[in-house]
Amino acid sequence: MNLIAQLEAEQIASLGKDIPDFKAGDTVRVGYKVTEGSRSRVQMFE
Template sequence: MDLIAQIEAEQIEELGKEIPDFKAGDTIRVGYKVTEGTRTRVQNYEGVCISRKNGKGIAGSFTVRKISFGEGVERVFPLYSTNIESIHVVRRGRVRRSKLYFLRERRGKSARIVEQTNYRAPKSGDSASK
């Protein structure tokens, strides 16, 4: 492992965040910390992940798109941001692209993504014990 990858791995380990396995097409719910004056609260942002950039590294980010009051809203989140409290995968989508930017021009039924029904989450304890 080269030096940069080793430093990135140490930083990721130091943050101690559990990032679920998700990709473009999945509907995800991001719990984002919002500061209003002196109060801090968690705001949930739920939508379709339309892209992931820079993989799983410390510089990784993902874009979530949702329709709010008839307007499309996109938000880019850094993967290891300290303001992200949680990331939950609501449903898995079956897509054939890694970037779903074509959804920006689509409305209604044509913007739907088929749900992946045969997905099984990898068991977290089995591969480490063997």
């Protein structure tokens, strides 16, 4: 196993979540928490 694959495996294991498989061409939605002053919201990106 090369170093990059080993580091990725360690990071995934430390998250404790299942990460779905995705490939080139797939559409993914990512939520980013934005804090503006005392308010916060989740901004979704595709």
